[in-house]
Amino acid sequence: MSKEVVVIGLLALAGFLAGGVYATWKTVRALSLALAVLVVVSVGGAIAWLVG
Numbered sequence: 001m002s003k004e005v006v007v008i009g010l011l012a013l014a015g016f017l018a019g020g021v022y023a024t025w026k027t028v029r030a031l032s033l034a035l036a037v038l039v040v041v042s043v044g045g046a047i048a049w050l051v052g
Contacts, residue, residue: 003049010046014039
């Protein structure tokens, strides 16, 4: 699989999760914080995959 395909997939996942953070922020703060951590992990993984 191409390196760019994985990076785009991870960034798309991060965007999807960021939407979940936005949608759940006012109702379930604990879930939105957990999703925010997953966004950071996904973006970090995309950057690490691209650099490595």
